[in-house]
Amino acid sequence: MTARMERNPRSWFAWLSAGLGLSALLGVLCFHFPELLTSRDFRAVYSEDFARRLLLFGLVMAFALGTLAILRNRNKRVALVGVGSAALAVLLGGATVHFDPIESTPFSLGLDWFVISLFFSALVFIPIERMLPVRSKSPLRPEWRTDLAYFFMSHVLVQFLLIAVTASTSAIAALAVFPALKAAIQSWPVWLQFLLAVLVADMAQALLHRAYHKLPWLWRFHAVHHSSRHMDWLAGSRIRLVEIVLTRSAVLLPLVVLGFSAEAVNGYVILVGLQAVLAHANLRTDFGWLEYLLVTPRYHHWHHARHIDYIDTNYAIHLPLVDMLMGTFRRPPRGQWPEEYGVMKLETVPRGFWAQGLMPFSPRKVFADFVGRERPAALQADRGHGD
Structure with a gap:
């Protein structure tokens, strides 16, 4: 067990990649289903441009930090979660995903x-x-x-x-x-x-x-x-x-x-x-x-x-x-x-x-x-x- 931990020590890059990658994936889902997944009151606080820039930052950093962790052989499974989530987010449209005007819903x-x-x-x-x-x-x-x-x-x-x-x-x-x-x-x-x-x-x-x-x-x-x-x-x-x-x-x-x-x-x-x-x-x-x-x-x-x-x-x-x-x-x-x-x-x-x-x-x-x-x-x- 000790030898395994020494060969694969915890990597901040891997965990940050996972967190940012999953967050980016959730962000893309928010663009696809804004009526269901985003808060009407909170949408009034930030702009679409701000959300897209934040999403792009998350995607880039998830890929970069996850790749570094994998190349250094540090927490590769965790890093793959980050890279994989970011890749799926890109396939779903990434920071350029289009969405229609948001309709009113009673709950979200x-x-x-x-x-x-x-x-x-x-x-x-x-x-x-x-x-x-x-x-x-x-x-x-x-x-x-x-x-x-x-x-x-x-x-x-x-x-x-x-x-x-x-x-x-x-x-x-x-x-x-x-x-x-x-x-x-x-x-x-x-x-x-x-x-x-x-x-x-x-x-x-x-x-x-x-x-x-x-x-x-x-x-x-x-x-x-x-x-x-x-x-x-x-x-x-x-x-x-x-x-x-x-x-x-x-x-x-x-x-x-x-x-x-x-x-x-x-x-x-x-x-x-x-x-x-x-x-x-x-x-x-x-x-x-x-x-x-x-x-x-x-x-x-x-x-x-x-x-x-x-x-x-x-x-x-x-x-x-x-x-x-x-x-x-x-x-x-x-x-x-x-x-x-x-x-x-x-x-x-x-x-x-x-x-x-x-x-x-x-x-x-x-x-x-x-x-x-x-x-x-x-x-x-x-x-x-x-x-």
């Missing part, structure tokens, strides 16, 4: 949102985490495939999630009408509405977040998010779809009821998307006194720590002030990071995307193949130290 997948978001998230956070890591590790760390599956599902089903959240909040908001309060809030400048929206939304989310930890039936859903043994930009995606809908509904409901402007709400949505990734990032940066004002990676990392003193602390997503008001604020000594991440009882969360999806509905309380469980060395080598 957000495959374009997944590809573009994954590309730029990896482009930004992988280099940053390599330069300033809390712990030096490969992005292909254990269970990265599981987190990528969560990333895929939450992005591809984005329109269905938005419909579910909008329906749930609109139905409840219709029962509560405060015209005077709405008029007062909407008379404020957008920047002030935005700041208040962040505070209100964070208080709502922190209260629900604490309920996730305190109520056993909710914890069965939320435990999946805390089961990751490795913190990085991708780990924050480990959230079940039911929890996403419940959390987003609870957060947006007070903003809708109180009548915040669309600009303020959209600004909050952008902030929560950015900060959710940043808070989980493997980024060792000392923010000093800012840790009292904004939730930083170190602040949130301690919420994920396997440490008895931090079980009921740091629920806020944006503002530590919310934890201070709740009595759950705990700032560790400067420069200290958790030694270990994950749920306190690792055996209560199974390993793998599908097993975790069924976990809340299973009568079983412990699992033989659980998160963080060591696997035989031979299996680790065959799977490339992944899931």
